[in-house]
Amino acid sequence: MKLRQVMGAATLALGLMACSHKDDAASASRPEPASAAGQALPDVGKLDSVAATATGNGASAAEAVEEALKLAIKQTNGASFDMASEQVKMVLSAAAGKDAEQLSAHAFTEYVAQESGGVVTGFKLVKMEEPGLLSKSYKATIEAKIAKFSQPASAGKLKIVVGPVYIDKEAFKVAGIQVPAAQIASEIHQQTLDALTNTGRFSVLDRELSDDVQQELDMISSGQTPSAERSKISQALSADLIWTGHITAFGYDKGKGSWNLSQRVINVANRQVQLSSMLSGNSGKLGDGAADGIRRGMEGQIVDRIVSAILVRTFPITVASRTGNNVILSQGGQSVREGSRYKLVSLGQEVKDPQTGQSLGRAEYDCCEVVVDKVTPTMSQGHLENVRMPLEQVPPGGLQLRELATAPTARAEASAPAAGKKAAAKKHKSEGGMFAADKDKW
Secondary structure (H helix, E strand, C coil): HHHHHHHHHHHHHHHHHHHHHHHHHHHHHCCCCCCCCHHHHHHHEEEEEEEEEEEEECCHHHHHHHHHHHHHHHHHHHCCCCCHHHHHHHHHCCCCCCHHHHHHCHHHHHHHHHHHCEEEEEEEEEECCCCCCCCCEECCCCCEEEEEEEEHHHHEEEEEEEEEEECCEEEECCCEEEEEEEHHHHHHHHHHHHHHHCCCCEECCCCCHHHHHHHHHHHCCCCCCHHHHHCCCCCCCCEEEEEEEEEEEEEEEEEEEEEEEEEEEECCCCEEEEEEEEEEEEECCCCCCCCCHHHHHHHHHHHHHHHHHHHHHHHCEEEEECCCCCCCCCCCCCCCCCEEEEEEEEEEEEHHHECEEEEEEEEEEEEEEEEEEEEEEEEEEEECCCCCCCCCCCCCCCCCCCEECCCCCHHHHHCCCCCCCCCCHHCCCCHHHHHHHHCCCC
């Protein structure tokens, strides 16, 4: 009998172990659910509860607490915060008719949080001073947690608005097809906005969807959203810079194309022109020769030059590190082009106007040229050529990139007379040839 019981127990134990192994194998074969935490959410700002301490005065204890609450909300969100909303009014009137003892009770703290709808998430009456000989009003000191909207990290960057691209013509002829000038201007505007955003160095502000944004803010103001969302009102950022362009030429015919665009960057605060330049370019064969491909190729050239000019003016590209003649430049992305040659200058001391005292910038000395070998989104790698000064004492950041440089081979061909040529090789260059080397400068 005992033997049967032992054998039965052993059989049961083996069965349970087999089931356990099956369960383990099944659980091992099931894939783990994807972790949502692994995907970083975009930084669009957030609502926080900020601790605030404020002191208010009033003819009664209730009025003193109401004034203190009002000051705490303004102290946290600024004077522009909408104090006229129904929820805020209910918070401020919550103390009406209550004495100091009632205002100190835990029930009043819960009542304030409930009535505020999230504007005030914590409340504590720290001190209540009654009228005396020196003061004829109540004085209330409170501690509260107030909802506040925190701007995203990108709000600290240089803020720029991409303004309109102006045109003087109804259409431009591209590969025998009349393309509406407004279409080209719109596409360059959008591509410039995208490219500046992708540099990661600017906070690019939108001015085209203002009506849609205002509709969302109106929804918050009307009370259709949680009261804490009111902290998002009056948070619009103003621009530091405005860019605008003017296309004066854009055409392509018989395998050749050309374009001209004037641009300005204006400082919003003082309306000074920070950058004003004329960009121009020539295009050879682009894409498959179709009008759409040619148009997109020429637009891409224009946008590259626009962004490069803005970056060089606002964030000068420097040599971040150097090992021999191999260098790393402080920018990549749209700021430089792979395979291109640029001039580098060494920065000297700051120079000031002796009459006005205004800074004229730093003295610059021709140093060398850099050929860009590789471009990444954040930096570029290259090598130095035609070095004309010792670099051992130049600190990191002491070399700055300037305009495009002409390839040495092109200069050699232009300067060296061909074999068998006579004095005719010394003739002056035509006016077009004299300025040909400047056509790609910013």
